[in-house]
Each structure stands twice: as structure tokens, then as C-alpha cells.
Amino acid sequence: MNARARWIRGVAGTAVAVLGMSALAACGSGEDSGDGGVTTLTMTVWGGDVDKKSYQQRVDMLEEAHPDIKVDLQLIPSEQYEQKVQTMIAGGNGPDIMQVAEGVNVYSSKNQILPLDEYASKAGLDLSERFGPTGSLYSYEDKVYAIPDRSGAMIVYYNKDLFDAAGVDYPTADWTQEDAQAAMEKLTVPGKQWGYGGAGWWAQWWSFAYQNGGQIIDDAGAPTANSPEVVDALQWANDLTFKDHVVPTAAEYADMGPDMGGDPAFAAQKVAMNTTGFWAIGGLLEADFAWDIAPMWQGEEQAVSAFGSGLAISRDSESPDKAFEAIDYLTDTDAQQVIIDNAQDVPANVEVQQSDAFLKPEWATKDINMGAFAQSSDFVFTSPLIPEWNEMQAAFDDNLGTFWNEGGDAKTQLDAIQTELESIVGQG
Amino acid sequence: MATDLGAVLGAARAQGPRRARGRRADRLPRPKLSRRGRTEARFFWLFVSPWLVGFLGFLLGPMIASVYISLTEWDSFTPPVFVGLDNYVQALTGDPVFWQALWNTFYYAAISVPLGLAVGLWLANLLNKRVRGRKFFRTMIYLPTLVPLVATAMVFKMVLAPSGPLNDLLGLVGVEGPNWLLDPLWVKPALIVLSAWGAGSATVLLLSAMNGIPREFYEAAEIDGAGPFRQFWSITFPQITPIIFFNLIMGLIGAFQIFSQVYILTQGGPDNASMMVVPLLFDQAFGFYHFGYASAVAWLLFVVIIGFTALAFRTSRRWVFYETEVR
Known part of the structure; x- marks a missing residue:
């Protein structure tokens, strides 16, 4: 009996230990030092090797120009970023400068990052002059909480070889959705090649919705996900796959390889057009086919989504003045040019976007229509960056999974999403 | 319960x-x-x-x-x-996704745990035979357990592709394979298939237990005229029940806490068809910033697991045989 009791207790003990893994723990530690007139700022950013190189280079420039500032740069892998930063903040040890994107208002709505309008006016920084309409993107209740750092519109990548072979004119910003579809049809070879990479990602089909004059969340903050404009856009995006067969289905993508989607399929010449962000350029430089980029086509009106990130100052920062000084420098022309020199992303600074360094980047092995980014920035729509951004995305994912995989009725799905969004936004 | x-x-x-x-x-x-x-x-x-x-x-x-x-x-x-x-009230009465995740987790545990045990037992019994290249086979069967889950998941994405090797195999016997990871009906079975991949660790434990059974038992049984099946059910199986029991408990706990496979392969999709309790908890805490709710879900899961573990312990006295405990 004794041996058995011990055995049982042993197993039970192991059981409890394994169970404990699911209990939540949060802890953080660290310190800020501010001795000898030099202020050390912690700065958290996400990304991979290119990002590490670019941010470090910019930080080095900053430290040289401002000898009284030292930056402890922490690069966190993208998929862990939110969690890590959240843990730092929960531990009362938030970074002085933190990179933020669509999730910015999780922090701002809970006063975890500082409103920056006063800092900007004190420093004589005119956001709309430096960044154009993007300047106020990271706002919550009329206050700016992050200074744009990287910002590029979604663009159309097209395979010139396939376009030439099919005798189709290259895409332009003047294309309508109908023009785009006509081109996709001509560029499709059933079972072998498709005209377009698909629009299953929010940034893609939301662009169509805004082109139709719709909105996901209206200006008053109420969800309008099942408005006719949005329904039409979603149905069109889905029909391209399941009715017109000019976009690979999820099953066809899965057969091409693991983690296959529009970007790798475009590089593999399986799709003739793909809509995505700046990041695809780097991988295509070595491609052995002719390609270029163009601004997004239009619907009733011109609209396209943009991606990027900004820099914010956390509530925990002991020297927000210095932190803002750093951000001011990092988003100024000199430091911003590093972003394009390293082919990392589109710098948010408009002046840099229009400079030769951007329009004719050194690393470009062929002519690329880099002006497409500046051209697009005139009609970028403002994404509804609500504090419940992640929950909103989950509501879409939860209701559109089968819809994207097997086709379906957009109205039915969006009605369900609308109901969920109303309860999510209502909670706030 | x-x-x-x-x-x-x-x-x-x-x-x-x-x-x-x-x-x-x-x-x-x-x-x-x-x-x-x-x-x-x-x-x-x-x-x-x-x-x-x-x-x-x-x-x-x-x-x-x-x-x-x-x-x-x-x-x-x-x-x-x-x-x-x-x-707790919200989870139990106001959140359909919680119930769906719980049901999915039950579904997964109810099939993957017995399946894992059966496969492990079968493999262990095969490896216990004096066959040529026994050591080689043992290594090969344990090897999958050593491959990092992320790599395994990537491989399975290809294996489970609509026209992937698994469906090709099914095609040979005239079965038209489903779109495993893309179909709400088949995504859970797909995760179960992946779980069988890890049967090697149970196999090793069961095998070592089988090696510890005294030869005399079998010799005596043989003299009494017991065939291989009789020997397995009357000697091997009762002798290794403590290890089977251990694997059952650990398997139950592991299955209820399934996370990485879901996170890498499906993120809970399509339409929450593969959403399990721990991924749900993770999303709630680190995606949606609802730590209170996530903790409540964690404790509800704890209660469920404790309940099933207790149930297993309760039934164990009926089928688990401890040699030191003479009855």
C-alpha cells in the first residue's frame, strides 16, 4: 500500500506541476540609470535581421548626434513582441521608447503611453508637415500617441513577363475593379497559373470595402461591417476565387507548399498579380523574371490600406523629454534614410519618400516604380485602430475561415461579425 | 464527474x-x-x-x-x-467559444489518448519480439519524439495538404482524402493524426516495463499451453498496467493542454473548429488583454483535468495491478 500511495502521490505531484504551467505568471525586473549627464533609454522594436541592423544603425547615429543619450535597443521576435512588452509594462518597467502598430490604442486607451502633442509642439515638430496624413494615424480621442516611423501603402506587384505573354496592359492607379478582374481572367491558366494572389487578408479586402465607400467602423465608432458596400467587397474578393477561379483556393495554395500564400506564389510565378506591402521587394530582387509595382486600383473611389509602425513613449519612462528628443531625431531625414538604404521598409518621413535615395535606391538591381508609394499615400484610408483591434481581427477570422476556404455568402458571415463587433466595441 | x-x-x-x-x-x-x-x-x-x-x-x-x-x-x-x-459565469453561460473549445478539447483527448496508448502498446509489443534489427527499429520509433514540434508541424502541413502524401496514400485504396487542415470537420482528426506521431515516448516506457517481466512467467504459461494472445493478455498486459496508467494520466493532462500544434498549424481555425482551451486562454490573455477571464478559463480547465485524473485513479484499482500489493 505504501509503495502505491507514494506512486500515486508522485503521479499526482507531476500532474499538479504540469498543470501549473497553465497558471499565469508575470514578472519583470531591470533598472534605468541616469548618471553622469547621460540618459540611458530602453527601446523595444520587433523584427528580424534587417530590422536589427537598421534600428541599430539609426541608434548609433542618434548617440553620435546626441552624446547625452544612450539607447539600449532590444529587438524582440515579432510573434512575441506584444506579450513581452505587455509583461514589461505590467511589471512597471515599460520601455522608454516602444514600437507600436495597429495595437497602439490598447496602450493609449489605458494611459500606458504618453500623449505626444505637447512634446511635439515644444520641439517645433509639425507632424502633418513631416509625415503627411499619416501624422495623426496613431491617435486616440484626438491626441497623438505615437510618431510614425515606417509607413507604406499596400501596392500591386505584377509579373511583366506574364502580362506581356497574355497581352495585358500593366496595372495603374486608374484601373477600376472591373479592369483588374478582366486582367486577372486573361492572366489565368486553369490549374497552372492564376491572375491574382487573393484578398483574404484584412488589408486587402478592406481596401476594396473602402473603395466602395464602406467602412468597417464608422467615424462615430460604431461597427458597420455588414453595410452593403462591405458585403459587396467581401463577396467580390471571395468570388474571384470560387466563382471566377482567377485566384488559387486555399486547397490549391496548401498543395504548393507549407505557409504558401500570395507573396511566395508571386515569387514562384504562380500568380501574375499580388497585393502586399513593401517587404516583398527584397525577396524579388534576385527573381529571374521581370516585375514591377504599381499603386492599387480603384472602385467608386480610391482607397488602399497602409502598414507601418510608430514610436511611442511609455508611462514608465523616467525621462520622457529625452525619449521624445530621440524619437524626433529617429524620424528626421538622416535617420529615416537608413530605413530605405537597408531596404527595410518605407520611411514615414515624406521628404525621404520623395528623395532620390528612396526613388532610386542603391540596392535596386532594376528600375522599380518606387513613386507608387508616394502616389498611394494620397488615398490611404485610415484603419479603424480601435483598442480592441486584436479582438476585432479574431471576430473576422472566426467567421471567415470556412468562407475563405470553401466559399460562401458574404452577407451571412458579415451579419454574424457585425453582431460580435457590436458586443466587442460595446464593452469598451 | x-x-x-x-x-x-x-x-x-x-x-x-x-x-x-x-x-x-x-x-x-x-x-x-x-x-x-x-x-x-x-x-x-x-x-x-x-x-x-x-x-x-x-x-x-x-x-x-x-x-x-x-x-x-x-x-x-x-x-x-x-x-x-x-x-466564470461569462465562460460557462455567455461565451459560445469557450464551450466550443472545451468540446474540441474533449474530442481531441477522447480519441488521441486511447489511440496513443494503443499504438504505443502495439509498437512496444512488436519491439519486444526477438527480431533482427530490433535496436534500429527502437531508435526509429523514438526518433520522431526528438524532432522539435515546430519542425514536425511544418512537415505535417505538407503531409496533410489536400494533394499531399497522406491523401495520395488514401487515394491508393480508393478513398478521397479530405482537405484536412482547411475543413472544420477534419481539422481535429488531423491534429489527432499528428498526436500519434509522438507515440514513441510511450513506447519506450512500455517496452522497458515489458523487459522487466520475469521470463519464468512466460515459461510457466507455455507449459500450461497458453498461446501468444493468452500470454499477452494474462501476463504482459497486467504486468505493465502501472506504466499504461502512468501514460494514461500524463496523456490526459497533455491532451487537455494541447497548444503548440494548434498554434502552429491552424491558430484555432477554420471558424474555431480546432480552437482548444489553452490556445483560447492564451488569446484571451495575451491577445485581448483579458487576464481575469483567461485565469478563470485556466481554473475551469484545471477542474476538468483534475476531474478526469481523479476518475482515472478511481477506476485504476479495478485494472491496474501492482506486484508489491498482494490482493
């Missing part, structure tokens, strides 16, 4: 006093420790302290904290707001 849990606790209580009384009798006179005894006691605390600190600081502490957090609404930034049992 609740009655079983109560019964188990009752059984534990029934044993309790006897043990407690015995200990109290030892303690009453409290003999003074000799110097050597004191040194030994000091060393005891010294050597046990790493575990003690780890347990109290990193396990028990956070667990107690999470009980409190589960009674609050907390976004990790602003101070928690006490809401009583609201989170």
Missing part, C-alpha cells in the same frame, strides 16, 4: 487520519536532535531549498495569484477590478 471527485477525496480522507495519527504519535515526545541530527536536518533544508523556492515562488505563488486574478477584470496595465465570479 463531481461525485467521482468527491468519492476520491473521500477515499483520501479515509486514509488520512490513520497516517496523521501515526505521525502525531512520533512527534509528541519530540526527541531532541543530536548534533549529527541537527547537521543532517540543516543539510536536508539546504538540499531541498532549490525545489522549495522554485515550488513556492514560481508555482504555488502564481497559482494562488491566478485564483485572485480570475475573480477580477484585469488588462495587466491598470489595477484589477474585483468582479467576483463574473468571469
Whole structure:
């Protein structure tokens, strides 16, 4: 009996230990030092090797120009970023400068990052002059909480070889959705090649919705996900796959390889057009086919989504003045040019976007229509960056999974999403 | 389930006093420790302290904290707001996704655990035979367990592709394979297929238990005219039931806590068809900043797991055979 009791207790003990893994723990530690007139700022950013190189280079420039500032740069892998930063903040040890994107208002709505309008006016920084309409993107209740750092519109990548072979004119910003579809049809070879990479990602089909004059969340903050404009856009995006067969289905993508989607399929010449962000350029430089980029086509009106990130100052920062000084420098022309020199992303600074360094980047092995980014920035729509951004995305994912995989009725799905969004936004 | 849990606790209580009384009798006179005894006691605390600190600081502490957090609404930034049992009520009555995740997890555990045991038992029995290249086969069967889950998941994405190797194989026998990971109906079976991949670790434990069975048993059985099947069911199986039981408990706990496979392969999709409890908890805490709700879900899962573990212990006396325990 004794041996058995011990055995049982042993197993039970192991059981409890394994169970404990699911209990939540949060802890953080660290310190800020501010001795000898030099202020050390912690700065958290996400990304991979290119990002590490670019941010470090910019930080080095900053430290040289401002000898009284030292930056402890922490690069966190993208998929862990939110969690890590959240843990730092929960531990009362938030970074002085933190990179933020669509999730910015999780922090701002809970006063975890500082409103920056006063800092900007004190420093004589005119956001709309430096960044154009993007300047106020990271706002919550009329206050700016992050200074744009990287910002590029979604663009159309097209395979010139396939376009030439099919005798189709290259895409332009003047294309309508109908023009785009006509081109996709001509560029499709059933079972072998498709005209377009698909629009299953929010940034893609939301662009169509805004082109139709719709909105996901209206200006008053109420969800309008099942408005006719949005329904039409979603149905069109889905029909391209399941009715017109000019976009690979999820099953066809899965057969091409693991983690296959529009970007790798475009590089593999399986799709003739793909809509995505700046990041695809780097991988295509070595491609052995002719390609270029163009601004997004239009619907009733011109609209396209943009991606990027900004820099914010956390509530925990002991020297927000210095932190803002750093951000001011990092988003100024000199430091911003590093972003394009390293082919990392589109710098948010408009002046840099229009400079030769951007329009004719050194690393470009062929002519690329880099002006497409500046051209697009005139009609970028403002994404509804609500504090419940992640929950909103989950509501879409939860209701559109089968819809994207097997086709379906957009109205039915969006009605369900609308109901969920109303309860999510209502909670706030 | 609740009655079983109560019964188990009752059984534990029934044993309790006897043990407690015995200990109290030892303690009453409290003999003074000799110097050597004191040194030994000091060393005891010294050597046990790493575990003690780890347990109290990193396990028990956070667990107690999470009980409190589960009674609050907390976004990790602003101070928690006490809401009583609201989170539990919300999970049990107001959140269809919680029930769906729980059902999915049951589905997964109910099939993957017995399947894993059956496959493990079958493989172990095969490897226990004196066949040529036995060591090689043992290595090959354990090898999959050593491959990092991320890599395995990537491979399975290809294996489970609509026109992937698995469906090609099914095609050979005239079965048209489904779109495993893309079809709400087949995504759970797909995860179960992946779980069978890890049967090697159970196999190794079962095999070592089989090796420990005295040859004499089989010799005696043979003389009595028992065939291979009879030998397996009357000797091998009863002898290894403690290990099967161990694998059952660990398998249950592991299956209820399935996370990485879901996170890498499907993210809970399509349409929450593969959403399990732990990924749900993770999303709620780190995606949506609902720490209170996530903690409540964690404790509900804890109750479910404890319930099933208790149930397994309860039934164990009927089928688990301990040699040291003569009945």
C-alpha cells in the first residue's frame, strides 16, 4: 500500500506541476540609470535581421548626434513582441521608447503611453508637415500617441513577363475593379497559373470595402461591417476565387507548399498579380523574371490600406523629454534614410519618400516604380485602430475561415461579425 | 464527474487520519536532535531549498495569484477590478467559444489518448519480439519524439495538404482524402493524426516495463499451453498496467493542454473548429488583454483535468495491478 500511495502521490505531484504551467505568471525586473549627464533609454522594436541592423544603425547615429543619450535597443521576435512588452509594462518597467502598430490604442486607451502633442509642439515638430496624413494615424480621442516611423501603402506587384505573354496592359492607379478582374481572367491558366494572389487578408479586402465607400467602423465608432458596400467587397474578393477561379483556393495554395500564400506564389510565378506591402521587394530582387509595382486600383473611389509602425513613449519612462528628443531625431531625414538604404521598409518621413535615395535606391538591381508609394499615400484610408483591434481581427477570422476556404455568402458571415463587433466595441 | 471527485477525496480522507495519527504519535515526545541530527536536518533544508523556492515562488505563488486574478477584470496595465465570479459565469453561460473549445478539447483527448496508448502498446509489443534489427527499429520509433514540434508541424502541413502524401496514400485504396487542415470537420482528426506521431515516448516506457517481466512467467504459461494472445493478455498486459496508467494520466493532462500544434498549424481555425482551451486562454490573455477571464478559463480547465485524473485513479484499482500489493 505504501509503495502505491507514494506512486500515486508522485503521479499526482507531476500532474499538479504540469498543470501549473497553465497558471499565469508575470514578472519583470531591470533598472534605468541616469548618471553622469547621460540618459540611458530602453527601446523595444520587433523584427528580424534587417530590422536589427537598421534600428541599430539609426541608434548609433542618434548617440553620435546626441552624446547625452544612450539607447539600449532590444529587438524582440515579432510573434512575441506584444506579450513581452505587455509583461514589461505590467511589471512597471515599460520601455522608454516602444514600437507600436495597429495595437497602439490598447496602450493609449489605458494611459500606458504618453500623449505626444505637447512634446511635439515644444520641439517645433509639425507632424502633418513631416509625415503627411499619416501624422495623426496613431491617435486616440484626438491626441497623438505615437510618431510614425515606417509607413507604406499596400501596392500591386505584377509579373511583366506574364502580362506581356497574355497581352495585358500593366496595372495603374486608374484601373477600376472591373479592369483588374478582366486582367486577372486573361492572366489565368486553369490549374497552372492564376491572375491574382487573393484578398483574404484584412488589408486587402478592406481596401476594396473602402473603395466602395464602406467602412468597417464608422467615424462615430460604431461597427458597420455588414453595410452593403462591405458585403459587396467581401463577396467580390471571395468570388474571384470560387466563382471566377482567377485566384488559387486555399486547397490549391496548401498543395504548393507549407505557409504558401500570395507573396511566395508571386515569387514562384504562380500568380501574375499580388497585393502586399513593401517587404516583398527584397525577396524579388534576385527573381529571374521581370516585375514591377504599381499603386492599387480603384472602385467608386480610391482607397488602399497602409502598414507601418510608430514610436511611442511609455508611462514608465523616467525621462520622457529625452525619449521624445530621440524619437524626433529617429524620424528626421538622416535617420529615416537608413530605413530605405537597408531596404527595410518605407520611411514615414515624406521628404525621404520623395528623395532620390528612396526613388532610386542603391540596392535596386532594376528600375522599380518606387513613386507608387508616394502616389498611394494620397488615398490611404485610415484603419479603424480601435483598442480592441486584436479582438476585432479574431471576430473576422472566426467567421471567415470556412468562407475563405470553401466559399460562401458574404452577407451571412458579415451579419454574424457585425453582431460580435457590436458586443466587442460595446464593452469598451 | 463531481461525485467521482468527491468519492476520491473521500477515499483520501479515509486514509488520512490513520497516517496523521501515526505521525502525531512520533512527534509528541519530540526527541531532541543530536548534533549529527541537527547537521543532517540543516543539510536536508539546504538540499531541498532549490525545489522549495522554485515550488513556492514560481508555482504555488502564481497559482494562488491566478485564483485572485480570475475573480477580477484585469488588462495587466491598470489595477484589477474585483468582479467576483463574473468571469466564470461569462465562460460557462455567455461565451459560445469557450464551450466550443472545451468540446474540441474533449474530442481531441477522447480519441488521441486511447489511440496513443494503443499504438504505443502495439509498437512496444512488436519491439519486444526477438527480431533482427530490433535496436534500429527502437531508435526509429523514438526518433520522431526528438524532432522539435515546430519542425514536425511544418512537415505535417505538407503531409496533410489536400494533394499531399497522406491523401495520395488514401487515394491508393480508393478513398478521397479530405482537405484536412482547411475543413472544420477534419481539422481535429488531423491534429489527432499528428498526436500519434509522438507515440514513441510511450513506447519506450512500455517496452522497458515489458523487459522487466520475469521470463519464468512466460515459461510457466507455455507449459500450461497458453498461446501468444493468452500470454499477452494474462501476463504482459497486467504486468505493465502501472506504466499504461502512468501514460494514461500524463496523456490526459497533455491532451487537455494541447497548444503548440494548434498554434502552429491552424491558430484555432477554420471558424474555431480546432480552437482548444489553452490556445483560447492564451488569446484571451495575451491577445485581448483579458487576464481575469483567461485565469478563470485556466481554473475551469484545471477542474476538468483534475476531474478526469481523479476518475482515472478511481477506476485504476479495478485494472491496474501492482506486484508489491498482494490482493
